[in-house]
Amino acid sequence: MARFFKPQKRKVTDTKHKEIEISRLDHLGAGIGHINRKPVFVDGLLPGEKALVQFTEDKKQFARAKVIKRLADSQARIKPHCPIYDQCGGCNLQHLSHSGQVEAKQQALSELMSKFAIPDRELAFNQAAPIVGSDKHYRRCSRFSLKLGGGKLQFGFRKKQSKDIVDVEQCPVLAQSLNELLPPLRSLLTRLKGQKHLGHVELVEADNGRVVLIRHLQPFNDKDMTLLRQFAEQYDVILYLAPTSDSIDRISGQAPYYELDGQKLYFSPKDFIQVNRDVNSQMVRQALDWLDVGPTDRVLDLFCGLGNFSLPLAKRAKALVGVEGVDEMVHRASDNALINQLNNASFYQANLEEDVTSMVWAQEHFNKILLDPARAGAAGVMQHVVNLNPERVVYVSCNPATLARDSQVLLKQGYQLERLGMLDMFPHTGHLESMALFTKNSLGSKK
Structure with missing residues (x-):
């Protein structure tokens, strides 16, 4: 039938x-x-x-x-301090005090870890003080959406759960130097003949100047290019144009960098960098402290990016190997190591979601490991981490759910959670970052 x-x-x-x-x-x-x-x-x-x-x-x-x-x-x-809080999709916790946000995030982290990885009694003993910075003007980079409608250029952030744009004059979480740039930048964009071909604008506060990247879908004419160069000169900005999603051209200024641990880390405005300068510095210091890196240690930094953790680690270790999935970032990390005269650091490209055991770097011995994966976590590489049998593992997480999941691999192989702390990287938002230290056989004293 x-x-x-x-x-x-x-x-x-x-x-x-x-x-x-x-x-x-x-x-x-x-x-x-x-x-x-x-x-x-x-x-x-x-x-x-x-x-x-x-x-x-x-x-x-x-x-x-x-x-x-x-x-x-x-x-x-409490009353939100941003006048467009009820419309803007950027922040979602301004109705709670900053101290209340920190407390709520600590509680959420503890609940997830106790549910999936560690009993409550052990978590209470191992909880570290949260890393906290200012809750105002902490963002050193941000993307602004652009849209021409009704003869007017909209300039701002996406509305909550919408593709519509809410106009932004000032943002209370954006670095003040970038806020000061918003009015003249808006004025510039509205004078461009090619404004209907604008995509978005990215702003970054580097330590050697303010960076402006403009995504455009059609080439600018000569008059528009003159206006752009005049703007860059008048406001002393490092100007990039992005004619495609994969390419950028620097029009003015020197390559941007930020300073960390006495070193300069150069980056492209397309690269991922931590948005909160203060919390990032504290986070790196805590990772160095928890790993307890010394001149005889060989350290593996997985998901290393452009070297945010790698360079400070290499400064203290015998040898550092960084592994990253994006080839361009691997080159950036290598260049940053050379610029900072770190000859003991090597960097490799690898998809850390796949089997890496046959790769050259994976054959080496490491006694300490740091992981800083994206939200999806590090499930693909956790078994290899265990196989390397390091003394200490520091896991930096932007998603407590995947941290709790990946922690189980270490715990089942005899590691114990020695320290767990919340990182307040994104005040007034629900983003919860954290750091966990795992040790084998209780090596080392608790920090």
Whole structure:
């Protein structure tokens, strides 16, 4: 008998308003409450608050909802300091004090690690003080969206859960030197004949000047190029143009760099760098302290980027090997090592999600390892880390869920979590960064 496909009936989300009370925050800053015993995630609500909400997503195991009306506010709620906070998609926790954010992120980190990796009693003993900097003007790099509509150029950030743009005059988390550049930059862009071909603008506060990168979809004419060069000269900026998504041309100024641990790290505005200068410096110092690197150590730095950890490590170790997936960043790290006269550092390109055991660098011995993976974590390389049998492993994470997952590989092989700390890299957002130290056979004293 022939069988005919019978489509499943599509489930319609219940949009009736429902009352909810929030019990805690998740690791992304959303409030969590329960309706009919199902966990419901609601952005913008704090523990203890009651609200009318409407489901936006209703799965078997959980639901998401948006706020219709708050019914009872938490005493921890404060007035956001940004005038466009309710529209802009950049920050999502300004309704909670900075100290409250730090506390909530510490709690979320502890809950995830205790649920998937470490018992509560061990976490309490091993918890390190959070690394915290200023919650204002901490961003040294940012991307601004551009769109021409109705004869007016919109210049700002994407709205929450939308492709629309909210105009930005000043941003309270952006470095002040970059804020000062926004009005003249906006004026420049509105005078360009080719403004309809503009894509976006990226700003970076380097230690040798302000960087402006302009993405454009068509070449600028001679008059526009003159205006761009005049702007760069008048405001002393390092100007880049990006005619394609893969190429950039420096029009003015010297190559940008930032200083760290007495060294200069050169970068391209296309490169990833840590946005928070102060917290980055503290983070690197803590990693050096926890790894306890000395002149006899051989250190492996996985997901090394342009050398943010590698160069300070190489300065103290006998030998440093950095491995990174992006070939361009490998060259940048190598060049930075040469510029800073570090002859004991070598860098390799490798896809760390694949088997690396046959690679030349993977045959070497390392007694200390640092990992700083992207949000997806380091699942592909964790078994190799264990096989190298290092004394100490420092794992720097931007996603506590994948940190908890990857930690299990180390713990099952006899490592113990000696220290765990939260890094407040992105105040007023739900991004939660952390650092964990794993040791074998309790080597070394607790820092």
